[in-house]
Amino acid sequence: MSEPAARRRVRVRVTGTVQGVGFRPHVFRLAGQLGLAGYVLNDERGVLCEAEGPPSAVTSFVERLATDPPPLAVVEKVSAEEAAATGASGFVIAESGHGGEPLALVSPDYATCDACLAELFDPGDRRHRYAFINCTDCGPRFTIVRGVPYDRPLTTMAGFTMCALCQAEYDGPADRRFHAQPNACPVCGPSPALLDGEGRAMSAGDPLREAVDALERGAVLAVKGLGGYHLACLADHENAARTLRARKHREDKPFALMAPDLAWARALVELTAWEEELLIGRQRPIVIARRRPGALVADGVAPGSPDLGVMLPYTPLHHLLLADAGTPLVMTSGNLSDEPIAYGDDDAVQRLRGIADLFLVHDRPIQTRTDDSVVRSLGSLRPEPLMLRRSRGYVPASIRLPVEAPALLACGAELKSAFCVARGERAWVSHHIGDLKNWETLSSFREGVEHFERLFAVRPEVVAHDLHPEYLSTKYALERECVRAIGVQHHHAHLAACLAEHGECGPAVGAIYDGTGYGEDGTVWGGEVLVGDLAGFRRAGALAAVPMPGGDRAVAEPWRMACAWLLEAELPAPPELLRAAGTERFQKVAELARSGVASPLTSSMGRLFDAVGALCGLRSVVNYEGQAAVELEAAASRDRGSGDPYPLPVSEGGEGLVLDARETVAAVVADVAAGAAAEAVAMRFHRGVALATAEACERAAGEAGVNLVVLSGGVFQNRLLLELAAADLGRRGLTVLLPERLPPNDGGIAYGQAAVAAARLAG
Ligand SMILES: [Zn+2]
Numbered sequence: 001m002s003e004p005a006a007r008r009r010v011r012v013r014v015t016g017t018v019q020g021v022g023f024r025p026h027v028f029r030l031a032g033q034l035g036l037a038g039y040v041l042n043d044e045r046g047v048l049c050e051a052e053g054p055p056s057a058v059t060s061f062v063e064r065l066a067t068d069p070p071p072l073a074v075v076e077k078v079s080a081e082e083a084a085a086t087g088a089s090g091f092v093i094a095e096s097g098h099g100g101e102p103l104a105l106v107s108p109d110y111a112t113c114d115a116c117l118a119e120l121f122d123p124g125d126r127r128h129r130y131a132f133i134n135c136t137d138c139g140p141r142f143t144i145v146r147g148v149p150y151d152r153p154l155t156t157m158a159g160f161t162m163c164a165l166c167q168a169e170y171d172g173p174a175d176r177r178f179h180a181q182p183n184a185c186p187v188c189g190p191s192p193a194l195l196d197g198e199g200r201a202m203s204a205g206d207p208l209r210e211a212v213d214a215l216e217r218g219a220v221l222a223v224k225g226l227g228g229y230h231l232a233c234l235a236d237h238e239n240a241a242r243t244l245r246a247r248k249h250r251e252d253k254p255f256a257l258m259a260p261d262l263a264w265a266r267a268l269v270e271l272t273a274w275e276e277e278l279l280i281g282r283q284r285p286i287v288i289a290r291r292r293p294g295a296l297v298a299d300g301v302a303p304g305s306p307d308l309g310v311m312l313p314y315t316p317l318h319h320l321l322l323a324d325a326g327t328p329l330v331m332t333s334g335n336l337s338d339e340p341i342a343y344g345d346d347d348a349v350q351r352l353r354g355i356a357d358l359f360l361v362h363d364r365p366i367q368t369r370t371d372d373s374v375v376r377s378l379g380s381l382r383p384e385p386l387m388l389r390r391s392r393g394y395v396p397a398s399i400r401l402p403v404e405a406p407a408l409l410a411c412g413a414e415l416k417s418a419f420c421v422a423r424g425e426r427a428w429v430s431h432h433i434g435d436l437k438n439w440e441t442l443s444s445f446r447e448g449v450e451h452f453e454r455l456f457a458v459r460p461e462v463v464a465h466d467l468h469p470e471y472l473s474t475k476y477a478l479e480r481e482c483v484r485a486i487g488v489q490h491h492h493a494h495l496a497a498c499l500a501e502h503g504e505c506g507p508a509v510g511a512i513y514d515g516t517g518y519g520e521d522g523t524v525w526g527g528e529v530l531v532g533d534l535a536g537f538r539r540a541g542a543l544a545a546v547p548m549p550g551g552d553r554a555v556a557e558p559w560r561m562a563c564a565w566l567l568e569a570e571l572p573a574p575p576e577l578l579r580a581a582g583t584e585r586f587q588k589v590a591e592l593a594r595s596g597v598a599s600p601l602t603s604s605m606g607r608l609f610d611a612v613g614a615l616c617g618l619r620s621v622v623n624y625e626g627q628a629a630v631e632l633e634a635a636a637s638r639d640r641g642s643g644d645p646y647p648l649p650v651s652e653g654g655e656g657l658v659l660d661a662r663e664t665v666a667a668v669v670a671d672v673a674a675g676a677a678a679e680a681v682a683m684r685f686h687r688g689v690a691l692a693t694a695e696a697c698e699r700a701a702g703e704a705g706v707n708l709v710v711l712s713g714g715v716f717q718n719r720l721l722l723e724l725a726a727a728d729l730g731r732r733g734l735t736v737l738l739p740e741r742l743p744p745n746d747g748g749i750a751y752g753q754a755a756v757a758a759a760r761l762a763g
């Protein structure tokens with residue numbers, strides 16, 4: 001006698017980034033393959049499904065949900081519970097559930113997938129050369145979403161009605177475009193257009209081909225992309241690159257390049273296997289890599305830089321443009337020097353008129369301005385790169401917090417600002433917002449905060465902010481009503497951010513080096529050795545403070561910092577520096593430093609790098625913050641000598657360890673006077689700072705009885721310093737943590753503030 005075949009039914013909950021990434025059709029197909037009955041739906045927590053059938057098939061179904069998700073999904077958890085079998089047959093995709101608080105995650109924008117690319121270049125395909133082709137595995141997400149649940153009416157595609165063919169794809173559970181919210185074709189979707197320099201429509205047969213013709217004649221083209229406008233020209237066109245630089249008022253900052261494909265990227269820069277993976281990855285960041293000698297790039301692209309920033313096309317429009325051009329293009333953000341990148345159509349024409357000769361635009365609105373992300377490989381340290389700017393392709397993926405947070409908002413710092421909303425164990429760090437001193441940036445900060453609060457259903461009970469009373473982010477935080485405000489010291493936030501993203505709570509030692517951060521004693525901190533955990537810290541040591549003669553002017557004019565350090569070390573000014581600064585001005589600034597008037601004290605490591613850059617004769621005035629340090633690192637990287645580290649003694653002061661750079665500065669001055677090359681001086685300086693850092697951290701760790709060391713802060717965007725210091729700490733038996741998913745610069749501050757606030761409230 002045979003038993004009726006046993007049936008098992010399970011109810012499965014899947015959480016993570018599982019909406020808008022083709023998860024339901026994936027489940028539908030999986031159930032079909034395994035011969036299971038049931039349903040799948042999206043609700044406010046993610047994906048919910050029930051599956052019923054032979055027990056072994058049900059087991060395999062649950063396993064494969066976790067191990068074999070669709071490409072864009074990030075499955076955090078699959079939990080299954082038994083349910084009573086109903087004997088029903090067939091598997092359906094059910095209506096979205098509503099109600100409750102959405103926790104479904106909006107995914108980042110991802111590069112065009114291979115299947116879509118094949119169609120894009122297939123003359124027989126109905127989307128041949130269609131600049132907005134996409135599917136559930138690729139295309140726009142974050143930049144077009146206006147609200148949740150992530151459905152077409154709540155995206156900037158709402159104004160386009162799908163044609164019958166597109167609708168059939170959208171409705172077909174087995175189709176690659178099932179519920180692909182931005183699904184479109186040449187008949188029903190967005191289309192490109194070419195405008196002249198005044199923003200007037202031009203009649204163009206194929207706007208892309210005509211745009212390329214103009215580029216070949218040396219034109220500067222504004223291109224509307226995914227998260228904003230770029231300014232483009234041929235990368236090897238001397239005249240065009242020079243014109244673009246002059247019109248953009250961007251004196252030295254390198255332009256990013258977009259290469260048609262990996263082979264072209266290899267011709268521009270030297271790439272490791274790790275860097276190639278970053279280039280072709282679906283996030284498609286700009287990868288900063290070593291320029292290849294003889295790379296065919298105009299002088300005006302990245303003057304004086306040993307590196308180039310390169311990316312590959314990430315939208316179909318870019319793929320077509322680059323394929324037609326057949327050569328790399330400059331693709332720099334569409335803005336005037338320090339303003340935010342343009343993304344609204346009228347605004348872009350307004351602001352880029354006079355810079356661009358032509359505009360290549362389209363009619364799919366951009367909801368959220370999102371810059372290109374920028375990464376830099378960490379050489380031998382680890383495969384994961386250092387994030388320099390976290391934006392398109394990475395945002396708004398959530399980052400875990402090691403402590404549960406109430407609904408909170410963290411407002412970040414001021415330069416390179418980003419904010420963060422959090423609740424429970426999740427934090428969502430915003431796209432790169434930029435310098436908040438700029439009015440336009442501040443308004444996009446306010447809009448961004450509102451947007452994130454809606455998307456992730458965070459109604460803040462707590463607002464975390466920097467201690468700097470003049471930061472606009474601090475003022476914004478303190479203006480919010482009916483919330484509890486928590487101030488977090490800048491460098492503590494850096495330390496906490498790195499700990500928290502690695503799931504650590506501390507205690508740890510942190511060497512936190514940057515340009516500027518408001519200290520608890522009211523001075524400008526920036527060369528800090530902290531001991532702390534997420535909730536609190538103490539200052540275990542710091543670089544000896546010197547005056548910053550003229551305050552912010554000392555940031556723009558590194559020779560002023562050289563002057564301050566020379567005074568501190570009781571050294572006369574070298575003739576080269578006097579020549580660069582002008583003897584009279586130099587004496588005035590020295591007087592200012594001595595008197596202390598308009599000369600706040602700073603322990604900033606960034607400013608010490610500036611001073612040494614000026615003393616080496618590399619740069620006495622900068623065009624962007626940190627330029628002297630960037631050039632000092634570049635010089636050191638060219639050094640092939642084995643010079644000893646300069647002395648940078650670490651001693652016990654009244655209030656902790658003191659890193660005393662007076663001897664360092666004296667050694668620099670002596671070497672330069674003796675005719676040493678800037679490369680050799682720069683290298684010995686890097687070695688000296690790394691050694692002193694390791695020594696100070698080892699002592700602080702020993703006293704505190706901890707083994708964990710964090711290296712973070714904007715100065716650690718310097719790969720050479722990071723490698724030297726990390727290696728030295730490793731030799732001393734200490735465990736080193738480096739920022740990974742977030743930048744070491746102020747782009748990571750908001751998340752650190754969130755971690756600190758959560759830890760304080762939990763404790
Ligand atoms: Zn695709």
Ligand SMILES: [Zn+2]
Pocket residue numbers: 162163164165166167184185186187188189
């Ligand atoms: Zn269509």
